[in-house]
Amino acid sequence: MTTEAIDLAGFTGWVPFTALPTAAVPTGPGVYVVVRPSDDPPTFLDVSPAGHFKGKDPTVPIAELQALWVPDTRIVYIGKANLGSAGRRGLRKRLDEFRRSGAGEPVGHSGGRRIWQLADHADLLVGWRVTDDTDAARIESEMIAQFRAHHGQRPFANMRN
Template structure:
């Protein structure tokens, strides 16, 4: 298993994460098709929250939450705002590449099934958030370990991880 020495870009790079591209760059990034975990990071000033999410309405569900809730969920002491996983699916083209493309497309307003992590799309600078990934043959276990480590260090889940 891996451990992030710090919950920021430097700590993620030290732990072997790769990419560190924005959602705008993700469509053309060389994301591996294998299973793994990914982080969404925001190395910026305090956030500005949007009242409505531009994300897609998957199964006609509204992805927006109140700005009061966004403020309650926000953690100022970390750059990591979401931890996710990409499991192996039916074809070799699935995995991280497919899952991160779904996440990007959901944020662009398409009705794609990536409900987890949806709070990031209510950040005014969501397009400039960084995405980093790490291949793993055990993405479920690695995601669980990373989330448990994060909770141990911060006392709660990352901003956009609403449950685990």
């Protein structure tokens, strides 16, 4: 998988969200990337199928999605997963929350919510790389900064960094 300025060496997985429950997603901390395996211009859904966490509609106006779209890249989101205070979180749990949110469950994963309005969101692939818990946030921020330096903006679905 090639991706311009972001080095995805060491990332594994590359499965669609629907395959995550049976994929060998590590339980430890790390970073993950969501890619769209197409270079075609995107089509957006009028209404997001994602869950309404705390009653909040995750739908974003199509004009805003179009303005946020980053051409000439397949990377649509960069995220991280820490272990959390109880040490029971990590990549498997975080990605499962992300998947469940996109499947319509009211799960607290607002980061990346824009991907669910891509008409081809079922084709998106997720790859991950295990890191030390203390390094996950730094590596995520560095990857987003590299992306921004190359493209002039954050990945399409990233809302911070």
